[in-house]
Amino acid sequence: MAPQIPTGADPLTELLNGVRTVGAVFNQSTLSGTWAVRFEDGSPLALAVSLQGPVWVLPQDGEPVLLGPGDVAVLSGGNPYMIADDPDAEPGVVIGPGGRCTTVDGQDTRTTQGPGSTVLLNGLYTVDHGVPGQLLAALPALAVVRAGQGPCPISPAAFEDITRPEPGRQVMLDRMLDLMLITALRSWFTRPGAQVPAWYRAHGDPVVGPALRLLTAGPAHPWTVEALAAKTGVSRAALARRFTTLVGQPPMTYLREHRLALAADLLREPGATVGAVAGKVGFSSAFALSATFKKVRGISPSEHRTSETRAKD
Template sequence: MDALAGLLDGPRARGAFLLRMVMEPPWSVHIDDEAPLCLMCVTQGESWIAPASGEPVLLRPGDVAIARGPEPYTVSHAPGAEPQARIGPGGTCHTLQGEPLAQAMRLGVRTWGNAPDGSTSVLIGTYQMKGEVSGRLLDALPPLLHLSAEVWNHPLMTVLDEEIARDDPGQSVVLDRVLDLLLIAVLRTWFSRPDAEAPAWYRAMGDPVVGQALRLIQDGPARPWTVASLATECGVSRAALARRFNDLVGEPPMAYLTGWRLALAADLLRESDATVEAVARKVGYSGSFALSAAFKRVRGISPQEHRTGGALPERQQSSP
């Protein structure tokens, strides 16, 4: 497993909110759904995206953008256009006065807008789950990520465009997987740019020693790792691995291991009905007591409180 695979290894898209938005100017939609991430691809016409803070960005055909939640943003035909609709949590759609718009603007299967033959068409895929593993990478993204068609050209956009309006059996699963693949492709392109400000742990994946140590931890979190055993697997001394890991990743190997284990545990607690004991053993702890102690120390709440939706007073995490 590598850093990008880790993004979607836990809560991958499951019943993601997907649609094709077809619009004719003037139009403007305020997005306030609190979703952790939304991917948008323009297939026809032009669209402006204005984040809550920052300058509006123009999307042309072939361009792709990712809006990182939960901050709101506006999508419109022109900067500063007055919103005519609001998308709330769960994909609900209303006027700014609260009147429902879902049926009035429905144009077919997963197609929505103000005109069936509108001059602007945007493919939208929204991840509605909040996951701690994905949070590690999402925290490294800007509020609004934009790749123009000149630097981004991927056949998956065409696949999504063809599949999004189909209503075949199992279609939602097909779309979820296409969205996952498209997201990973976008992020891979984003982080490979010459001027990319990728997080330290992402850049470290390319190091022959530290990259191997990171993959060993991510692929086998339940193994009883020590700095010495990691160093042996990587073919270097304990001191050399500790120094190199800390320099490139920004934290010691065991701190990274703890953060990774707890991130996986957090996902398992929310996304499965496994007992705390079973989750603990799956991610490398001796039992529920050991996991609870680590969870409380790092996150400030117990595993059970996390499972039932307990909120952190201030987010704490040991992020690779």
């Protein structure tokens, strides 16, 4: 039986629904004088918030952006970046995997805590826990949410309380990072003039929106354009034409890429087999998934999983 069209769903909820971290790394630094911190942690998503004073965010392949107090920077893709008091400053500290803090020559150190003119808060998502691939694909390398665009759900006082070394501290940090990220992304995706993917905008269409929700709700169902058209109440040709115009690709191409994105996320999970993942995302066998994955992504599912494991290490 084909899935029923989900009601009450919105594209932002679907996009953010899988955002959940385990083992969040937070760092609050109090800085003064001339300083620069380079981040090489490889986190697929990271947050930077200036709690006090202006800071510059310098993505590896982008223009420097100035953050004021309360502004939130969301960095995606895992590429190195730098945060500094001046865009021309040289880094003195490097943040590596797991939040390890070293000097530029690899000696363990720590950022300063004490009086200073700048207070910087960083939250890092661990590489080995699910950040949906569709979310990463929808984000630029650097998305900035200005203080006036949306409320910050965590006050500095609340952060100080949560970070005390007491029972339950880590799970509170994890949920706090999720809440901060979701709040920031909600403001970013819904801001006036937001540049969002075509499929995101297409969710508001009375024909294509329900079709997208059906594909999202039941990726393992053996969909055809005819079956999808019957569910949405239009002809096969009308659905194919409207879907392609609004989303930028035909329905079955979108479904294939959605299934592969889900497979890539599921393959990160410990103990996941290619055969089990294939069944969950709508491929008839491990061979069918492997062949399509290799054709579209250039590597096999096993190679993808190995590369993810190496990234974690």
